[in-house]
Amino acid sequence: MTALAIRQVTKSFGPVSALTGVDLDVPAQSFTAVLGPSGCGKTTLLRLIAGFAAPDGGTIAFGDQQVAGPGVFVPPQRRQVGYVPQEGALFPHLDVAANITFGLPRAARRSGERLAELLDLVELGRDVATRYPHELSGGQQQRVALARALAPKPSIVLLDEPFSSLDAALRLGTARAVAQALRAANATAVLVTHDQDEALSLADQVAVMRSGRLVQAAAPDVVYASPADPAVAAFVGAAVLLPGTVRGGTADCALGAVAVAPGAVEGAAHLLIRPEQIRILAGSDAVPAAEGVLARVGEVAYFGHDATVRLQLEPSGPEVVARVMGTRTPAAGERVRLAVDGVAAAFPANGH
Amino acid sequence: MGRRVAAYPPLLLAACVLVALVAAIPLAFVVGYTVSTGWDEAWRLLVRPRIGELLVNTARLTLGCMVLTAVLGTGAAWLVERTTLPGRRIWNALLAAPLAVPAFVTSFGWVSLTPAVEGYWGALLIVTVSYYPLVFLPAAAALRGLDPALEETARALGHGPWRTFLRVVLPQLRPAVLGGSLLVGLHLLAEFGALQMLRYPTFTTAIFDQYESAFNAPAANMLATVLVLCCALLLTAELRLRGRRRYARVGRGAARSLEPVRLRGWTAPALVALFAVVALALGVPMGSLVHWLVVGASTAFPVASLVTTAATSIGLGLLAALLTTALALPVAWLSVRYRGSVSTLLERSTYVANALPGIVVALALITVSIRFVPSAYQTTGVLLVGYAILFLPRAMVSARAAIAQAPPVLEDVAHSLGTRGATTLRRVILPLIAPGVGAGAALVFLAVVTELTATLLLAPIGTRTLATEFWSHSSDIAYGAAAPYAALMVAISAPATYLLTRRTRNTS
Structure with a gap:
């Protein structure tokens, strides 16, 4: 089942066009990474999904409910999305417990049951609950931000480059813990990132964006091995591009005869070799x-x-x-x- | 990628324009008055030996005090922050303490002991010990914030400690020290009580005399124009000197603290010097105040009058704090959340009062209210507006910093967690900005309780505050009768000043 369907979404800021005709389907309980260089419009896309801004055209639907489209706009507080911004953005005046339970109804905030569950889910000790955001490491802050987003059991969790501010050593561990927590919560997740390794290693689906367009959306291995065009090829990993001639499943190039994927072009071609x-x-x-x-x-x-x-x-x-x-x-x-x-x-x- | 600037909300914008217009009243008055007076009349009023005398008096006191406070403030800050001086915490508190004592009270303490402090040198001594904390505090904060790696790098590049201080530390202290001594200069241009008591005439005291005793409004207004020009001169000089340099720490990670400089044989002289500063700034005036309290108590201790004047002062302080904060909030919100040339202009316009002495604001409000709203003349309302204009910059600085602590992303997160606008305001924004805005209101309150000049001119007849009552007694040389009012003012402002200086210490 499709948890999130984006159709022909466009958005511009004054004369600057940020998104042009983006289509994307996110299957339920899957992890999709939107990958692109900075300025490609991926954060704008995320903000449109969250409802922090309205698209100029196109539609966004959660399951079978349209949340944005002609004449329809559901405000963020009624969309049930979990949002994990860059650097966590924890409420500095609240301790970890109050941060995590912020989105819960008053009774649930008091009980503490859900809090314990969530701390376990993101692999944080119970002792962290009474600490304040400035007393946490960057990785801990991100885990708390995720727990806060997951607390009201959102239909979709949106993560905006949540690991980019972490040290390389922390990044791997935190990313793994976050992905695991998302799977354990059966959540549907959309992660925005400019880091290819992060996108390829965490996601079930990688959606590559470039200058406001969605260029390719497929499983990580497909994006890597059969990129939509040479630019995608170079963006998702190191690439050797050689001119060659394809005839019947084999290409002739400077590296000799090389097998090419079936159904590929015939004649003069650019060959991608990793x-x-x-x-x-x-x-x-x-x-x-x-x-x-x-x-x-x-x-x-x-x-x-x-x-x-x-x-x-x-x-x-x-x-x-x-x-x-x-x-x-x-x-x-x-x-x-x-x-x-x-x-x-x-x-x-x-x-x- | 980033968030885009939204259009200014019209209601908010209208509120901000209104605030800016109110804040612009004094400047509009000065400009308007000068233009309507005409060149010949202005020339007649200005080119007189008396004016030259005032100019020289004001200039040599202001410049002398700025230089002395810069040296004293920086030196004390360095001793306290960077050396092995014993008792650094206590010195820190003691050296900041004169901030809690209004300059006219310090002046009273001295002049009631000996008339020898009247005249230039006495005035220079008293204003210097009253105002050096304005340099000491920012310089100390800057010293604490310096990246020790810079000094270590200079040492590694072959500089000795003294050359390192001159070439690396001092240039980095420049914004703090310059900013501090500029503030000293502006305070001095505005200072009335302390100098009047010392019989040292400057523009401000002359304006007061012209207005109050000679009832010569045109001469007073013309002098006010010159005073405003002096303030503008100081502000421009500071902007020029500060230049476009920025001193930011490059790179991340926590800065370590530097090994303190060993004073060894210099410990005793340093201690004696700091002791002398504290004795001159606090010891003598406070000792004198206690002396007069004892003397006054033996004759009469006006409990009833003390209570009513204190209540009036506190009431006025609270009302002014409320009004000023209410005026500052919309402008601060607009300038933080909707950056643009219009919001910057509106924000800047509220800072104009920084350069306007209380006496100018008071004269402006008197003239404007008599001319346009005669019914408002001599009412508490005008007095409160005067306070608001004068102290708007203090409320603005705190409110802006507080609002910047609540970035829009937190609202986004709150909305995504299902809270609506009003709930977000109550659960996220208010708790975040309340401490900062409250501190700003406290600053305004303190300033109002110890304000003398504008209160003397604007307070309705019959309104007696601690400051005005103190003033009328000490003008009659009834020192014993004046002392209790001064003591109460110090008692009200001391604890709050201590808390506020501690806060700036922690945040900067």
Whole structure:
């Protein structure tokens, strides 16, 4: 069942168009990440869903109830959305308990039952309940903000870049705990983020936005492996783009013959190959010209668990980047042979 | 991405325009009067030896006091905040304490002991010890807020402690010290009671004399114009000096505190110096006040009069605090929530009173009320409007800071949790802004209780406040009779001043 349906939503601020004809379906109890660079309109979309602003055109429906559209506007306090803003925005004059139970009716605020449930849900100790927001770490603040949003059992939870202000070390743990709490609460969630790793690792569905448009909405692996266009490809991860010619499921390019996804374009094309698909065979002196494409190793960036290697295709081909295991890092200047694993995505050469 | 500026709500805008118009009355009066007087008449009134004398008097006292308070305030702040001086907490409280004593009470304390303080040097001493906390407090706050990493970096780059202080610390203190001594200058231009008591004539005392004794309104008004020009000069100078520099801490993370400077052999001289400051600023005037209280009590202790005047002062203070806060809130809300050129202009217009001495505001209200609403002349209403204009800046600063503490995102969250507008106001916005707005109202209350100049001119006949009663007794050299009123004023303002200085210490 679809919990949230957005149809042809547009919004502009004066002469600036923030959203143009956005369509998005969010299945019930799923986690959708809206991914895009800053200024792409993703926060505006979230504010429209929450009801903090009204769209200029198009409709928004929660289940079968329309909340925004021609002649319809349900104010935020009657939409039953949970909202987790950037940096948490906890009420500074209230302690954690009062923050979490803010949206509950008076009787439930007193009982404390729901409070205990929610603290457990977001993995916070009971002792935190009497503390004030300024006494919490950034990660704890975000968990309290989530508990506060979940308390009235909202139909949809909206998260506006909730992890961007956290340190890298805190971010992973907090994001995981938040995703788990959302699943445990059977909530439908929409997360807005500019962080590809966050979107790909947390969400069931990734919706990529660019300059006010929704470019692609699909499962994370689909967005990564079969992006809608080269720009999406480059935005969701490192990409090697090579010109080539596709004939019957195989493309011919500077890296040799590469398999492409079935049903792709025919003829002149741009091929998308992810760095981790490029395999370094071995020293070229050891394996004489049997297979693969000859390349010279350039700059090597070593990360421990893996490394990225810049490779100059020989004799005068383009430069490509490969991601290799940290244990098999070649030395700069070495000559190697390359092969391509898996399937490449192909885009028509003229379209962009 | 970010939130867009919404259009100004018309009702709010109308309220703010009204407040700005009220705040603009004194300035409009000064400009209007000058224009209608005409060049020849103005020339006749202004170019007189007496005016030159007043100008020199005012200028050398103001400049001398600004320099002295800057040195004294900065030095004391550095000793208290950055060195191994013993008893730093106590010194902190003692050095800020003169703020609770109105300058005319300090002046009374001195002059009732010895007439030797009359004249320039006595006046300079008394205004300096009365007003140096206005530099000390911001300088100390700035010293606490400095990032020690900057000083450590300077040391690592080969600077000794003294050069580090000159090249790194002092430039960062500049906004605080400059701002503080500008405030001192403005206070001095407006000071009436303290200087009148010391028989040191300045523009402000001359205006009062012209108006009250000589009943020469044109001369008084013309002098007021010159006084306002002096204030404007100070404000422009400060804006120029401050420049466009910004001193912000770059980067995040909590700042550590720096290792304090060891005073070693300098401890004793430093202690003696601070002791001398506190003795001159507090010891002598308070000792003298106690002396006269004892003397006065032996002759007569007017309990009934004390109670009624205190009640009048407190009542006026409360009403003025309420009115001023009510005027400040809409403008503060507009300027924080709806940023734009119009809201900035409206906000700035309420600060004009910062540069207007009480005597100018009083003269303006007298003239305007006689001319346009004669029925309002000599009523409590006009007095309250005068207080509101004078102290609007204090209420504005607090209200703005308080409203900024309640960002719109909190309202969004509250709405998303199902609360409606009125409930959000009650459960989120009011609790958040109440402490700050309340502190602003308290500041206004304090200022009104110890206000002398405007009260003398504007209070309806028969309205006796602590300040005016004190003034009439001390003018008659009935020091014993004046002392209880001064003591009550200090007693009312001291605890609140202490709390407020502690608050600025914690927040800045």
